[in-house]
Amino acid sequence: MPHQRLIKRLLTAGRLSESEQKALVGLPYAVRNLADGDIAVHQGERPSACTVLMSGFLSRQRVISERNQISAFYVPGDIPDLHCLHVPTIDHDLCSTGPSTIATVSHVVLRQVLRDFPGLTYALWGETVIQAAIYREWVENLGARAALPRVAHLLCELSTRMQKVGLAENGKMNLPFTQADFADACGLSVVHVNRTIQELRRRGLIDWQSQTLELLQRAELEFIGDFNEEYLH
Amino acid sequence: MPHQRLIKRLLTAGRLSESEQKALVGLPYAVRNLADGDIAVHQGERPSACTVLMSGFLSRQRVISERNQISAFYVPGDIPDLHCLHVPTIDHDLCSTGPSTIATVSHVVLRQVLRDFPGLTYALWGETVIQAAIYREWVENLGARAALPRVAHLLCELSTRMQKVGLAENGKMNLPFTQADFADACGLSVVHVNRTIQELRRRGLIDWQSQTLELLQRAELEFIGDFNEEYLH
């Protein structure tokens, strides 16, 4: 299995033994490069392998009442279709935002390793637990927050997750998302997202241009977005 | 561990072996009865046991920007704080809606059994996977649907989940929820939920009075709410 980000996280989170680490690292995988807009996994597919995002971004999306709703963003190290080990079909598209690289790990092989190393099963379960916590936050974000805090919260979340895999420094990172992506994720219109972002800029909270996002005043953003990073640990 | 609903579901879903079943059934637990509004687990707690809902309903809630946002409903057989095996603190209140009965199973004991029976670990991971799928649906529901389909979708989900644990027949079930609960879950105001429900009644789709909900025209409700029950399997 592709090491780097994922493994690093599992190591800190799951406290894997030597042999478990080796088994994980030794998993065979195939690499695939995706261009912006490419779909890694299609809605309705019954994948026979798990996808590990190695670089770039994927978004989980589906058309709901004529809107394209994004229900998750994935950063390097994430395994967006991990749940397919349990549930045969995936009911969303996993779409590359900007270019990305993914690794696929066969279910059959992975299942065998999980049987041999129960500690790995537990660790991957932990990954699902974190993803679930993120969904919960999104539910609250969409259900209870107005546009400005909603966008602020999402910015904080992305920044924190990128930081955790070493892809952001001081809240500065490369983000190939368009405002339309944010609109789809936040359940807002493009126009309103645009105005919201301008407001954040006007207040001197963010600098976002040419695919580079910088959070200029983290604390203030967290305050506005009512953000507490604990759920991401 | 308390049998009934939960075990039945795990058995069908996870294909447990004889010994795993026995281990699960043999888990010691304590029972607690809750009244309407009682809080089973408080936000910020670091529970040392998992909660299995045996009868009644729990809702996961937290105050977000001065609104009480509900991010999940739990029906008998669910384990609302299962993730606390992985993450120490729970960041929501688990609140009883109507009277309910819960069983608590010590983390220490549970962890030991999971070590001894890896198949159980896998099966409980599957529970987390389903919960995550439900969150995803809620994200989409809140992000993309107007009030009427949003409420319709939630009704369909609750009905299906109740049916799966044998607590609904022909879409008829006991539901102690108030319209305010639905408002908190759907991110709508009480007033608007009221009008939405009246619209559903007017169309002859539901009958909901004195804590009894009946879906009169399942197919039409599913159509309106764009509901597909597959994610609950």
Added chain:
DNA sequence: CGCGACGTTGACCTGCATCAAACAGTGTGG
């Protein structure tokens, strides 16, 4: 009988959607 929780109704208001058009940046072909 009175109180409190819940449901219902009407009037009014607003945050965000929608529509439309212009602008800026970037890649492509002639």
Added chain:
DNA sequence: CCACACTGTTTGATGCAGGTCAACGTCGCG
């Protein structure tokens, strides 16, 4: 090197779904 097409951002005008406020109805309960 320019014309243009295309994608993404920005701005303005207008509309509406759903929020808010306020009051009343209704039922169960101490």
